[in-house]
Amino acid sequence: MLTLALASVRLRWASFVGSFVALACGVALMATSILVIAATVDVPDQGRQRFSEAPVLVTADLNVDFKPANGDVQPTPVPAQPGLPAGLIAAVAATGRTVEDHTCYAQLPDGPSDQVARAWSSAALGGYRLTAGAAPAADDQVVIGGGRPEQVGQRVRYVTADGVHSATVSGVTEAEAFEHAVFFADAQAARYCPAVGVLAAFGPADAVRRAVDSAGGANVARVLTGTERGQADPHHAEVGSRLENVQTPLGLSAAVSAGTAVFVVGGTFALSIAQRRRELALLRLIGATRRQLRTLVNREALVVGVLASAAGCALGAAGAAPAGRWLVDHDLVPAEFTVPVTWWGLLVAGSIGLLTAITGVVFSSVKAGLISPGEALAEADAERTSRLALAFRWVSGLLVLGGGIAALVLTASSWPDTAADVADSLSLLLAIVAGCVLLAAVLAGPAIRLLTVLPGLVARLRGRATEDGGGIVWATARQSSLSAFRRTAATTTPVVLIIAFAGCLLGSIDTINRSQVTEVRHQLSAADLVVTPAGTPGLSRAVVERVRSLPGVQSLVITPTSVMAPVADGQALVAFRAATADPTALAEVDRLPVVAGSLADLGPDSIVLSRTWPGSPAVGGRVSVRLADGTPRDLRVAALLGTGAEAVQAWVTGPNAVTGGVGGPALAGRIDLRLLPGTDRAQATAALRTAVDGLGARLTTPEEVWSAATDSTERDSWNALLMILGLAICYAAITLANSLVMTVTDRRQELSLLRLAGATKGQVLRTVALETLMCVAAGTLLGVLGTAISVGGSWAALTNLVGPTPAVIPWTVMAALAAACAVIALTAAVLPAALTLRDRDGQAVLRGAAGAA
Template sequence: MLNIAWHTLRSRWGAFAGTFVALALGAALMATMGLVLTSTLSGADRGSGRYESAPVVVRIDPHLNVEMSWGIESLPLTENRGVPADVVTKVEALGSTVQDRTFYAQLAGGPSSQVGHPWSMTAFGGYRLTAGAAPSAADQVVVSAGTGAAPGDQVAVVTAAGAGRYTVSGLTAPVTFENAVFFTDAEAARLSPRVDALVTSAAPDVVRTAVGGAAQVLSGTDRTLADPQAQQDAADLVGVGTMLGMAAGVAGFVSIFVVGSTFAFSVSQRRRELALLRVSGATPKQVGQLVLVEAAVIGSAASLTGCLLGLAGGPMLAHWLAHRGIAPVWFSVRISVASVAVLAVAFLLGIGLAIIGAGAAVLRAGRIKPIEALRDAAVDRKAMTWMRWVLGCVSLLGGVGLLALAPLLPPLYWAGLAEGVAPALIVAFALLSPVVIPPLAWLATAPLARSRGAGALLVRANTVTSVRRTAATTAPVLITVGLLSSLWGTSGSLQAAKASEIYNQVSSADYVVVPHSAPGLNQAVVDRVRAVAGVDEVTTAPTTVYTVPGVDAMSGPSGSPLQPFDARTVDTAGFTSVLRLPVVSGRPADLDDHSVIVDQSWNRKVGDTVQVYLADGSQVSLRVVAVIKTSIGGSGAVLTARYSGQALPDAIYVKLRPGSSASTVLPRLQAAAGGPGSGAAAMPIAKWTTVVDAKNAEQARLALMVIAGIAVLYTAVAVANTLVMSTGQRARELALLRVTGSTPRQILAIVLAESLLVVAVGVVLAGGVVVVSLGGLWNALQQLVGHTTPVVPTAQFLAVSGACAVIASLSTVPPAWVALRTPAVRLIGSGG
């Protein structure tokens, strides 16, 4: 059987070229993303880090550890809790010790990622003074050589307190892991009293004995764990891994469809050939084995090619991610033992993908009867098998069921649920496409059927009688247009719903002050805005709290686990007059330093007392004064500004008081926000919502670019392969049209119209997927958010549809033109 398969592949390599390319592309994508994912886990080459030369680093455990009935529950904290004074005293008594601090410090006009440190820490992080001298006075700083400042320059440095004037005393060589501003140790302690870590020369065991379990003692490679920037980089790499994991899922989903439809069409094209094998004595099992062996041989060769391509694609993808700011700037791919394992897995997955994709074709090949060797008609018979009916209906019910389930689940799960609807509907529509292809073809050609000539009738007849060919070409179009548009629309709609919730809550505000070139608003900006007369304002800051939700029916016998909740802090003065929370029960106006407002996912009622852990792990007991609706963006809570910790305010919402003039207030707000080194801007609330929408759309565009590229590549391969195969095998049919009087131009027009009709069928089915998935999501959002407009990806839908049409045209017209160059008598006489 292997010998027959080898000779078949050699003699019919053109028929399998598209399958080979699709499998090679799939293996290349898996190898590329596997290499990048491996690098996100290993950390690649981040550079020396701030603690590269530090003997021992002492810090407090950055996790919240709470004893539950089943054991210790541990969650990462979002804020450094700082080293307690008694631990500092114990460590300093053991030997030479440096107190490390990391805080917000940004040169006016500089990058928002800049941080401040005490000068003494430069001895441990690979920093090298290239000009000037170390800071020796409170008003001196040292900055990186890449900032544009020079020794002796006067610069404004913005911190959480506001902007201060400093003299640049020296410059350090740039490093890969951060952009820092260095102060004297005393000035750093004034700006940030909290001690984030200690560097000591004492032996690790001696330090562990002294501090006991009150702090972590890090040495060797573990020292990097204490670097705040390393923690942020690790979080960024987790995001990269999530995005690539999603892209890998899309690649697998699309490639199985492409390979499966290509193999199925190949078997359909070879029915007479396989039937001849049956006539010669081959059993159905042997015929199926032949197809399976062909798939394995093609899969092996294609997977090897894909792995080689992945070796080049991995570094390119890593560079693109770093250049776009999605991954840290230092991120790259390095070949290691783990990389070899990734390539081996990609190779095996490629072979497995070929075998899985050929599964349906194997069953179809085994059902071919010997008598079919005598047939010469190209009409498809029984394109819909009972298994196709069952799988198609099950997928359709699954997709619709997921949509019906959405309103019954917490909004936190809606994003994942919505992203599962489109694939289920795509599978259903692809499997059931032979049922709808004839009526869609009839409707599309009906307006042209009344015109003179038989062109429209031929297009309709060829499309309807070759349902398998049409379905094989429609499937990749359906996947590409439907999946990309649905993901884009779902992501955009959920993001718009989140924004709509925020807009509804701040709809009473007239203006907003937000950071535009800084990570948050400093205290000087907040104080200047509060000093503006004739307005009510509320300052908000993001934070995280941890608690155990109230017991409900889904908690189980062991109770609810400790969970993190997104929260924000607000000023109580003027809070209720500016913000409009979606209150379910209680009075938000009763919020004070001893209470909290929670959403419904907390499973609490007004009057309950809850134990809450703040962002730094400190514990407080708060009384619930109001319950609000659960947010589409996740669970939430509202606390007073007392619990904002180290977080910088992210917005100040401003409302005009009766009698105040907008023409007078807005310039004052702009002046307050636009002070020296403020990094903030004041604008009408309507303009702010437009800016936020544009930023969210850009983030969604970047996240979907990888997925879009994968889908379009696969579509190009699948559509081109199917149409080239079918056009090449229709040479005799085209020759018959020539001898009946059709001109080459008319024949090419018919072939082009057929390919565009097939693409149109796929686009219509994709439109159905988009309408159903977005319609169901919109219905669920209406029940939660109220009035919200779904994001319909019209431009993306039309662009990808147009790309599919271009691919189809280029895949049919040139092969048909080549076929028309052969004398018609020769083709007819040879029997095709």
């Protein structure tokens, strides 16, 4: 059977081109994704780092003991590290020389937002060397990392968390890739940031570990040596976070490509089996068993799978480096990111390709085994539709689509926060797409009838037959598309896959993004002006104090913090996004989506929570939480908010807000402003602009904040399109083109018969083109229907979560994809038909009749 399968693939290679190309592309994408994901697992060697010259590092790592509902106590790091205890610092200092690292926010006027202040004694830990000037000897002197020699002796201004300062540049160092630093005298750095986040130790590592163990051990600090020292560098953590962020879309892209490839291979082999029905029946007639036919089809798929997987692995290996450069160019990963080619990554991708080929051909092999020997003699040219195939499509499609719709309804009513996360809701979206694809073949006919109902109605009103409504070409194309079930299904299904998948994914992403913008817009609906950071990570205390001191303006200062709570039925302790604000200003300046309780009840012993908070808290009830530094609190729920997962999940007052620690005091994230009655808007605006000028802040309007949020979400949508949809859509396009080429080449007798009946070449080609467009239009209609179901489910869940929010269907993208499908389908259908009709006037039919006689 293997020899026969090889011969079949060699002789009927045109039937397998589509499967080969699509599977090769799928394996290539999977191989590239696996190689890139493997490269993101470990942070690449950054070369020199902040602490690369220190042999041993002791880092602050305060943990709180959390005991799950059933399990052992789990140490959980707190998000706001308070720094190393004084006793531990003294114990480590007894082992040898130590250097304390005091790092906090400081930014020069032209400095980047991640610029930091550090003590000069810690500069040597990163290998800094002065290129001009001298070390800072007084509190009003600084050394600029990466500065210019001509800056030495100049007076510069800089911003810290407590406001604006000035100092004389005593020296400059060479630039380093791992940070942008401004160095102060040790005493001044300690005043800006009293907490010690990292302690560099030069004594024996074992002695340092013993000293740490005696002063609290792993519950308060970690001891790092060797390559582990890179974990103490914030640049290391930032790079690791960026690498993790690309793992999810790459994994989704690989999974979607594998699933799409299954549809592609399955559809192509199903069409191939239908075209080879007589050939397979002849094999049955000469003695082949059903099992042998199934084996033949499976081994054909195996041959195609081996060849396509090998080609895909080669393409994936070649595409690994360009994929890495694309990620670097789009600033998704650091500039030093590279993608090595590993044999095991290619092996995994190739194995998945083989499995995909075998999986995609299972149903086709079963159909091949059901062919009877008599069909070699009795089979007519007219197409017969398998009742078993129709029943399978109806049952499987309705089960998958119905299950997806039921899951959407359940999610919208019970777990609306799931719909606010694209990764969490992806399985629901794929269920809708899969259901539409499975039903595409059986719904294509009704969709075509629906789309062609208008000309028929016009004809009936004029007293003519329905088929005469659009002329002979229209009637022939319509009847051909309705009677040729396999050809219509082969054309419609890829279109449904393209339109539904793009519409469901992008529509849901855009709807989620719009709900986030809606939250911001609703929250700022009562604000007149907003102060936001201008090239800085936040707003300093000087900005806050100046804005608060202005008359006629009520200000709401929002400072980020964290609140920890158990999740997953008490199995883990997780930090949630929270914020602190004055309760009176919070109730009067902003409009939070309160669904129960009142913001006026927020006080030192209470908390305002999102209604998606773990445990479904009720207003008036009490929740046990931990503050950002691990301090336990038992707080009363003052109000519940309808907010999404990306919004603030908890609001607390100052006594319950930990906004400082390692890195210095936290910066305010935003100041929302409301003009009091009688305040002149022009004068207040001018005073506010003057107040924030030169402090790394800008005065904006709520509309500008909404616009910025909208622009950001649109960029995210297009990144998702590029990373997840791109090749999946290409696969479906390949299937569309291949299926039409396969069917048109088998329509030679039909096309010749039309010519023999008197149709001109132009009429025949217009018939083929119109039939193709009908199928593309039917597929587009079904894809839009699937998109409407998916987006409607997301919209219902988000409306239940955050209140009224728009549902977004990406009409422009879907229209562009539908037009692309039409162009591809017309090219793949009309061009082979034109070549078939070249210099022929029905001779093929006459030769066939002569041969039969």
